[in-house]
Amino acid sequence: GQNIDQPTEMTATEGAIVQINCTYQTSGFNGLFWYQQHAGEAPTFLSYNVLDGLEEKGRFSSFLSRSKGYSYLLLKELQMKDSASYLCAVSDSNYQLIWGAGTKLIIKP
Amino acid sequence: TAGITQAPTSQILAAGRSMTLRCTQDMRHNAMYWYRQDLGLGLRLIHYSNTAGTTGKGEVPDGYSVSRANTDDFPLTLASAVPSQTSVYFCASSDGGQGAESPLHFGNGTRLTVT
Numbered sequence: 017g018q019n020i021d022q023p024t025e026m027t028a029t030e031g032a033i034v035q036i037n038c039t040y041q042t043s044g045f046n047g048l049f050w051y052q053q054h055a056g057e058a059p060t061f062l063s064y065n066v067l068d069g070l071e072e073k074g075r076f077s078s079f080l081s082r083s084k085g086y087s088y089l090l091l092k093e094l095q096m097k098d099s100a101s102y103l104c105a106v107s108d109s110n111y112q113l114i115w116g117a118g119t120k121l122i123i124k125p
Numbered sequence: 126t127a128g129i130t131q132a133p134t135s136q137i138l139a140a141g142r143s144m145t146l147r148c149t150q151d152m153r154h155n156a157m158y159w160y161r162q163d164l165g166l167g168l169r170l171i172h173y174s175n176t177a178g179t180t181g182k183g184e185v186p187d188g189y190s191v192s193r194a195n196t197d198d199f200p201l202t203l204a205s206a207v208p209s210q211t212s213v214y215f216c217a218s219s220d221g222g223q224g225a226e227s228p229l230h231f232g233n234g235t236r237l238t239v240t
Contacts, residue, residue, distance in 0.1 A: 020167065049228065058215060059168075061228035103168070113229075115167030 018042045020116035022104050027122045028094055036089045036102050036119045044109020050078050050089045051103040053118065059103055062089070091121075099123045128152070131216050131232035138206050138239050146201040146235050148216030156219045157199040158183075158229065159191060161212040168215070174199055206239045213237075 021039045028034040040048070047066040051059040065071055065080035065087060077090040089102055101118040108114055129150045138144050150157065159171040170183030174193040188210060190202045199218075203210060214235045221227035 051229075058231035058233050059229075060231070064228065105168075113168075113170070115169070117165055117167045 018114045020114055022116040022119045025120045030094055030123055030125050032094050033092050038087045038104035040085050040106045042106050042108045042114055046107035046111055048087050049105045053101045094123050096123050129232035131235050135236040140239055141205055144203050146214055148199045149197050150218045154218035154220045158217045159201045160215045163212050208239045211239045
């Protein structure tokens with residue numbers, strides 16, 4: 017079966033760095049997405065990786081290793097507003113999106 | 126402001142009743158989707174439409190139906206609601222196919238409770 021694994025919850029300190037991991041087993045691979053979802057709100061797009069390596073976008077970076085079935089989202093200089101759930105989603109061979117359950121990130125002052 | 130509008134925001138529905146969740150987008154996106162989000166689970170695709178006039182079944186289509194009469198609207202109908210359909214429902218759209226290099230844009234969701 018197809019599976020996306022992410023930690024359920026993580027805690028970090030304001031101003032620090034946090035890495036949220038995502039591992040996947042899917043039938044084929046056509047890209048990996050990260051979305052941010054604040055409580056009670058809609059998910060919003062953060063990043064997309066289809067080739068191995070690191071994509072940097074301001075304070076957020078996303079890394080992909082296709083051979084390891086692994087990605088991470090790196091958040092730097094954490095702010096209180098970064099408290100949210102972070103969703104990992106993989107596009108499989110049929111371009112179907114397979115979603116992880118999300119990682120709830122709690123930022124403490 | 127361009128985007129996706131869902132209605133209602135929330136609803137309490139008696140089991141056995143029918144209901145239509147509305148979704149309208151003004152971005153002229155070809156593809157639209159309905160997801161449900163339940164605690165501890167990833168988003169699950171209910172139905173999708175790659176273009177006006179066509180629809181397809183997702184991962185959890187049973188008990189739901191959709192139509193896509195035009196580009197902008199993609200309503201989701203529950204014919205006879207059951208308590209297991211209690212969930213948060215998100216409508217989304219994209220300008221490409223599913224999973225293509227075009228992110229999903231989500232509506233604000235409809236929180237449905239079936240009693």
